Amino acid sequence: MSVSPLATATHPHRPAAFRGRIGRDARSGHYAVPHRYRLLLSTACPDGLRLAVGHAVLRLDESCPVTLLPAVPDCPDGGHTALRPLYEASAHHYTGPALAPVLCDDWSGRIVSTHAPEILRDLDRFPREGGPRLYPRGTESVIEAVERMCAEGVEEAAQRAGRADTDPAERAAALDVLLDTLGRLERRLTGEEYLVGDALTAADIELWVTLVQLDTVHRCHLDASAVHRIAGHRALWAHARRLAARPAFGRHLDLDGISRRHHGRCRGLEAAGAAVQILDWAGHAADAPDASRR
Template sequence: MSITPLAAVPSARRTAPVFRGRIGRDARSGHYAVPHRYRLHLSTACPDGLRLAVGHSLLGLDASCPVTLLPPVPDCPGGGHSALRPLYEASAHHYTGPALAPVLSDDWSGRIVSTHAPDILRDLDRFGPQGRTRLYPAGLESVIEAVERMCAEGIEEAAQRAGRADADPAERAAALDVLLDTLGRLERRLGAEEYLADDRLTAADVELWVTLVQLDTVHRCHLDAAAVHRIADHRALWAYARRLAARPGFGRHLDLDGIARRHHGRCQGLEAAGAAVQILDWAGHAADSPDASRR
């Protein structure tokens, strides 16, 4: 069997390398989809970790791909986790940077397969029995990718710019317009459909739900109250978020205390009046999940 060496790719957003190994469809790929070989290491307080935790549950991989949960606040300088350091040191020669999460590791070799969350979720979609529901169904790739861009640029980045205390007021207003326009387009879609793509639950819904969690639990803390009320006025969008929070696989992964601790440990911005205007009762809706009693 030919093993493709792991490639550590530098990232402008991280000081640690991004490992981009992929899980193939057969043994020729080196990393192939076999039960009990791989392990996820993540914190659900981190957006990428929450996406992976939700996707992992929806795919029913608890038995075939175990998850190691990490603390919300990293315990090493530079944002790293001491529990991940042996994996990084085994995977990158003379590695001295932070051991960042999330990580998909190979228990057979004790090395990292990938630290790139979008690749990891797509590869996990290859696990499991044939015929089950897929998060990335054939023919919907472009729709899912469009939602991912909307979430990253139209919601996440726009909300950050709109809440920057050191930005020009006109810049903040423009960013808020982008955010509201994006939410409006999603509102119109969800006013007529239960899900974002082909009336079925897909990775697009995982992406949007986690982005809405971040918007309400993190980004609104830096917005003024009027802006938060305008955001909350998208009733179909937040009803959709509430429905998913009450579903098995979504709400049970919410660590609201961990999200708050992570935010306060990383954030350099100023709190604004919007911090007092909670849009959803996430804890209450998560408690409505049918499997809440197992948390």
């Protein structure tokens, strides 16, 4: 099976979207075999952080190695020089930015996928003896619902609530959406260790990365009272704190990289919430036990 971009870039700021999938057998073209694929990502990017954590939870270091990229892309168009050969080999006359993350096929030297949610699902299908599953059978719809809540009700709402050039009523409405979504996630976690069932799943990874972004990026554009209300969801932040202390999570937390990436991309105004840190992420990550116990 050949993989081609869904939209070949003709504009320097319009990237191609590769959506190849890894199947379960050779007939799929890209099948889940050890030592064939490689992840290239930056943990300063939310998608890259999700994949790095999921990859570590699944213990795929040997069968699917990871190449870490700089926190701040080194090309003016927002791409990575290291990824340029892969993009050019995978799309004829490609002129767009070479963006991360990328799942590539080392056998062919071409890109399989740049679509982070599908990459994580395909990593979960890699053959291995025992171990956790990020998408256990029967939980897919619940996990997808959590992913939508995090993307729309937290990430997008937080961005709208922090836009200084938006009407105050719109910002207030967005903050209401954000707080309502956090409240619903809080209720799911109250008295529970995990969001879905009795084991860690992709839903917990999604929420953790979302909370990292909320506390390290989005709160910088919110007022202090809003950040205090966000911090009041104690079950959510306790969950984030517990996961940060796990090596699969904490060792991938590049706070300096996240800050540099944010300041390199953001043109918004800093607000009083920037002074109200919710969690000591570095401290909790430092509490993680030896990585061999993850």
